[in-house]
Amino acid sequence: MKTDIILSGVGGQGILSIAAVIGEAALKEGLYMKQAEVHGMSQRGGDVQSGLRLSDRPVASDLIPKGQADLIISLEPMESLRYLPYLKQEGWVVTGSQPYLNIPDYPDMEEIKAELGRLPHSVALDAEQIATEAGSVRAANIVILGAATPFIGIEYAKIEEGIRSIFRRKGEDVVQLNLRALRAGLDAAGRITVNH
Amino acid sequence: MGKHLFLGDEAIAQAAIDAGLSGVYAYPGTPSTEITEYIQDSDMAKSRGIRSKWCVNEKTALEAALGMSYAGKRALCCMKHVGLNVAADCFMNAAMSGVNGGLIIVTADDPSMHSSQNEQDNRVLGNFAMIPMLEPSNQQEAYDMVYGGFEMSERLGYPVLLRITTRMAHSRAGVETRPVKPQRPVSFPADGKQRFILLPVNARRRFRALLKAQETFALESETSPYNTYFDAPNREVGIITCGIGFNYIAENYPDGPEHPTLKICQYPLPRKQIEQLAATCREILVLEEGYPVVEELLRGIAGGDRSLTVHGRLDGTLPRDGELTPDIVGKTLGKDVGACYDVPGVVAQRPPCLCAGCGHRDLYSALNEVAGEYEGARVFSDIGCYTLGALPPFQAIDSCIDMGASITMAKGAADAGVFPAVSVIGDSTFTHSGMTGLLDCVNEQTPVTIIISDNETTAMTGGQDSAGTGRLEAICLGIGVEPEHLHVMTPLKKNYEEMKRIIRREIEYRGVSVLIPRRECIQSLKRKHTAKK
Incomplete structure (x- = not known):
């Protein structure tokens, strides 16, 4: 088993919580992992990414080589495209569809959709909307994680366990909210993928 | 004890706590900040009364750490690479006085300048001060080096510089921790008045002692478990890796190096092993994160071994600036690596900016x-x-x-x-x-x-x-x-x-x-x- 995942978004959107949940699940599975994060200046509203590498053998490089990622999980549509050089030919892109508008020259959404459409495997979903329906827009990142669960290589139930242990200290309500968001993301992605 | 998912920074912090740390001294700076933050947040550190408040700057931090070491206790001092410039006065002279309690100075270098004004390689400053240096290749080594590093510092009588880079500091991996050691009691250096009063008369003596100690430091490096020689069949080219450079070899040769490879994680350079590699291979490729420190030494100027060809950042085999990546190393090794997709032209730059409401x-x-x-x-x-x-x-x-x-x-x-x-x-x-x-x-x-x-x-x-x-x-x-x-x-x-x-x-x-x-x-x-x- 070996899965290389790029997590992307804009500073402050919550990619590191996704990484923490998957990391927790991977640790419980007894997998080896490395997860490279970006801290510091780039967190201030700039583009951020984290590389997550899971394997049943020891992982050498902290960085994912180009053309090797099985999956890009992005909280923002344009950011999902920024890391395409890391994606495998047959890799998946799972992204939020709501643009994060903090730059003056944000491209036309139709062009972004067209680029995503050119990839063999991509899912874009309105995570904010789905999260709001599940209880709070703050769980939008976990909705995207839910949509990506079929491609991570870890059982869904183990990801749920990851959610429980990462959010436990924030209380049972937060745990339940995120579990609902996870499921809602998975369901929504299933519907979209069937239509695709 | 047990296995934990740690950032490199966190592994260093936990190792210091486990090794009987009494105080951490630091000024925040990416990518070093999380070491001190981890200790500040650690219940174990709190219950052991470990001193961990932020200092005004790196110079006050290092001086206070040296003071704690003078008093016989184990101290850790952390900073980003440019912070060591601020602390350089104390740094150079702590190498003259030496230490009493173990003192580890962490420099977190930032090649590629993700969050910095320059990409200085503080191994140069380590060499300048002539003290032993450690440069872990993975999070477990970072833990082990710090866990054992205080004892090493006490045994040798000098501060130890631990050099990490961004990808080590800010990457998470599973780390096995070890039994917790007690803190040391206050004790004063027996020859304190000789060593810690750097009047010229004492300083001259201390400098000669530091020069003499170089032999011991070199021997430590040659027998260090962190410096490993891997023999391999393809002897056309030998490879020297420093710190996390080794990971990019391992990434490209998952079943073990194909070329004789010397993995260096402790300095001064292990001369014996380098000579062994040079005797085996007529070409050597050097993979180091940062400046061509080792490459330059191997190359020499006059009187060097003319039949030895050295590849690295100076001859254009690798880029002169920026961090190493598995792609750059793979390409250098002739591997078929590369992207399947380009970044679409529609993607706009998204530079960091001041927050709304700031x-x-x-x-x-x-x-x-x-x-x-x-x-x-x-x-x-x-x-x-x-x-x-x-x-x-x-x-x-x-x-x-x-x-x-x-x-x-x-x-x-x-x-x-x-x-x-x-x-x-x-x-x-x-x-x-x-x-x-x-x-x-x-x-x-x-x-x-x-x-x-x-x-x-x-x-x-x-x-x-x-x-x-x-x-x-x-x-x-x-x-x-x-x-x-x-x-x-x-x-x-x-x-x-x-x-x-x-x-x-x-x-x-x-x-x-x-x-x-x-x-x-x-x-x-x-x-x-x-x-x-």
């Missing part, structure tokens, strides 16, 4: 208007979030060099006749290295307008305590700023007219003025709000 924004809006009224206005700025004022839409500043330089550069420019010469510095940077420069200005009544943009935190690195919070006015007055030229204001849109009036008036005052726009960092405010929930 007080620095309001300061720059007001300052830009006033500065625009003067032909020759120059704004010297400093290191922190407010450096982002360099980017659109503000483009409000003309310099950012090093911690505190805004005040002293404004002074020099004013001395040269620049008017108005304005300085914009953050509160934490001001106490780090700005106060001394302010005294220079006051002593000469230099016509400068110094703006301390006070968000009451060290914001860029994630909101650590700022040393002067609540006392900036008192500090400025104490240094000698005239009360009538010291103004506090609240940077909000509704106050623009008043802010502009004050800035204009103080620019016109041909002496030292200090303006303190003060509003809490919007990120700190959010964090407090979330914590309350």
